[in-house]
Amino acid sequence: MLNVTGKKYIYLTIAAILVGSSLAAITTWGFKPGIDFTGGTMWQISIPGSPSADIVAQTVSSIKGFEDAKVTAQDNGASYMIRFKETDENGHNTLKAELASKFPGFQELSYQSIGPSVSAELKKNSYTAIVLVLLGISLYIAFAFRQVSRPVSSWTYGFITLVSLFHDVAVPAGLLSVLGHLKGVEIDTNFIVALLVVMGFSVHDTIVVFDRIRENLILDRGRHTFAETINRSVTQTLARSINTSLTLVFVLVALYFAGPASLKYFMLTLLVGTITGIYSSVFVASPLLHLAEGSKKSPVKK
Amino acid sequence: MILLAAIVAGFFVSPVGFGGKVRPWKLGLDLIGGAHLTYNVDLSQVPDADRNLVVNGLRDVIERRVNNFGVAEPQVYSAQAQGQTQLVVELAGVKDIGAAIAQIGETPFLEFKEVQGEGTSTQYLPTDLNGRFIKSAQVSFANSGVGGPQVSIVFNDEGAKKFEELTARNINKPLAIFLDGQLIEAPTVQEKITGGSAVITGRFSLNEARTLAERFNAGALPAPITLVNQQTISPALGADSLHKAIVAGLAGTLIVMIFMIFYYGWFGAVASAALLIYIIFSLAIFKLVPVTMTLAGVAGFILTIGMAVDANILIFERIKEEKQRGLTKTSSVEEGFRRAWNSIRDSNTSTIITALILYYFTSSFVRGFALTLLLGVLVSLFSAITTTRLFLQVTEKIENNA
Numbered sequence: 001m002l003n004v005t006g007k008k009y010i011y012l013t014i015a016a017i018l019v020g021s022s023l024a025a026i027t028t029w030g031f032k033p034g035i036d037f038t039g040g041t042m043w044q045i046s047i048p049g050s051p052s053a054d055i056v057a058q059t060v061s062s063i064k065g066f067e068d069a070k071v072t073a074q075d076n077g078a079s080y081m082i083r084f085k086e087t088d089e090n091g092h093n094t095l096k097a098e099l100a101s102k103f104p105g106f107q108e109l110s111y112q113s114i115g116p117s118v119s120a121e122l123k124k125n126s127y128t129a130i131v132l133v134l135l136g137i138s139l140y141i142a143f144a145f146r147q148v149s150r151p152v153s154s155w156t157y158g159f160i161t162l163v164s165l166f167h168d169v170a171v172p173a174g175l176l177s178v179l180g181h182l183k184g185v186e187i188d189t190n191f192i193v194a195l196l197v198v199m200g201f202s203v204h205d206t207i208v209v210f211d212r213i214r215e216n217l218i219l220d221r222g223r224h225t226f227a228e229t230i231n232r233s234v235t236q237t238l239a240r241s242i243n244t245s246l247t248l249v250f251v252l253v254a255l256y257f258a259g260p261a262s263l264k265y266f267m268l269t270l271l272v273g274t275i276t277g278i279y280s281s282v283f284v285a286s287p288l289l290h291l292a293e294g295s296k297k298s299p300v301k302k
Numbered sequence: 303m304i305l306l307a308a309i310v311a312g313f314f315v316s317p318v319g320f321g322g323k324v325r326p327w328k329l330g331l332d333l334i335g336g337a338h339l340t341y342n343v344d345l346s347q348v349p350d351a352d353r354n355l356v357v358n359g360l361r362d363v364i365e366r367r368v369n370n371f372g373v374a375e376p377q378v379y380s381a382q383a384q385g386q387t388q389l390v391v392e393l394a395g396v397k398d399i400g401a402a403i404a405q406i407g408e409t410p411f412l413e414f415k416e417v418q419g420e421g422t423s424t425q426y427l428p429t430d431l432n433g434r435f436i437k438s439a440q441v442s443f444a445n446s447g448v449g450g451p452q453v454s455i456v457f458n459d460e461g462a463k464k465f466e467e468l469t470a471r472n473i474n475k476p477l478a479i480f481l482d483g484q485l486i487e488a489p490t491v492q493e494k495i496t497g498g499s500a501v502i503t504g505r506f507s508l509n510e511a512r513t514l515a516e517r518f519n520a521g522a523l524p525a526p527i528t529l530v531n532q533q534t535i536s537p538a539l540g541a542d543s544l545h546k547a548i549v550a551g552l553a554g555t556l557i558v559m560i561f562m563i564f565y566y567g568w569f570g571a572v573a574s575a576a577l578l579i580y581i582i583f584s585l586a587i588f589k590l591v592p593v594t595m596t597l598a599g600v601a602g603f604i605l606t607i608g609m610a611v612d613a614n615i616l617i618f619e620r621i622k623e624e625k626q627r628g629l630t631k632t633s634s635v636e637e638g639f640r641r642a643w644n645s646i647r648d649s650n651t652s653t654i655i656t657a658l659i660l661y662y663f664t665s666s667f668v669r670g671f672a673l674t675l676l677l678g679v680l681v682s683l684f685s686a687i688t689t690t691r692l693f694l695q696v697t698e699k700i701e702n703n704a
Binding site: 259 | 340342386400403404529530531532533534535536538539542543546547549550551553554555557558561562565597598601604605607608609611612615616619623644645648649650651652653655656657659660663668671675
């Protein structure tokens, strides 16, 4: 039998370090907002012969109005991602004409230009969705745990579910902050969506474990200590907690490696969130539950 | 039954042959290539009461223009964002996006022409009266509401003079009205019209009158449009994305199936079969609704493949436990299904909540993701429970009879 309550401080310390360093990364470096949130233009092109990103960058930034363009090569020069501030259709046409004359065979793969009003709207919608998902999930948790009140109150279950949810979201967010700092990876609306989906998944696993604890508590009627019940429940549900997430991990790994490039970081966020979700449902939620009981245990019970 | 339905559904979803003919897939423009354009409409010069009319007029004009590009199903719709009225234009599979953008951005051009001759020899002679001289157009009713709907136009001072001359020359003759070079109406002039306000009567239905008024207003163009958001994707990139997503989806499905069979043996094989049926059924539902499959939508669906077996895992683990408690095989399967239901329902609810909120509070691309995720979770609840249970019951019967 797993002894998650006995080693709870080790497990919780690992979680605290993960979350702590993620938060540290986010507060020091923040995120690199993509054009979804700042407005601007993302232009994906391909050039036969794959010249280096520097050469492409020189050409683009020599055109008037695009001095600040940033060019990154993708898939070893199979395509280039060029980012610059938002421009109108005339600017777009100038660019196309200039590049076509410099690089014969040049092709436009995609072009996305977002004006400031649209990015403000996207930002606002993201906040609304975050708040609503948090609210919806909290209400749902309160509903799911309305019947358990021994030996810790039902709102404690709910609160701990939220703590492990925070853990699952903080780690991938921290990773993206680090990637933004090191590799210039930007966050976009997809990133927000990924975090919200991770929230939904995270609650899954925690609920499966807590459900079992709830069931065992009713069956036991006090024959075992709370710690024993927790450990037994975690052991019983271990395979399903891991397996349900694992099947998702398989699919995410496939999408990350074989899927389209534009979804790469979306998948990475989901992947990391799902994996931390496995850890948190076993090694964070249950130990915390024990901790919560310990803090209010009366001496008579011992 | 389910098997038969699955086979039929399988033919239905296949892009080639039968399924492709009856109802082809609706692919988003990020998969077939195309342009998604958002225009801000500046309504500051338009009185509140006329705003709907003006926006609808603009939409109509743009729609007629994009139809000329041979786009399969152009979508033009108005939207509100941050108190700003917008027009969204979606052109799937358009080849020369640059030309399309250039045309859409042009001011709609309304002009009046004199008519000479009749039938095949009809000639339209240009005049110097055009949309710029129109102040506004409205739907009204003849004889204070007793008569049918009519369209009243008000010209500005200069326009009034031109209109007066034009009508004086053409009494009892039709006067043709062109929008972007297309004839939209040719009312007959009954008398010389002075004072700059004209009424076009006819056997209009209310809708026809409204459309005409909208077109006059669009021609007057009191509301300039500016392109604020543009997303174009080349067909090559779209096809590449789709191809990669499908490969990833197949690889993911295969890994999940291998894992299930490896870990749960015979049960896992049953779950794998149920997973395949789930995939076919969901695709059939997407096609029937129909859901426009965007790249995000495809990704959302592939995610649900990883989640669809979750319910099976919860059930199988329960069955294992029931067996350990000493129940017979048959009753432990029954118990496993019965007692796992609570967890299955609970654990899917949070994803359903997330998907619903994402669907209502995000823009089109995320929407596709939320929709397929939501539908996928719902269908998987059905397939994991019904299909798997059925399979297990059937195989058990075969075992018992043997």
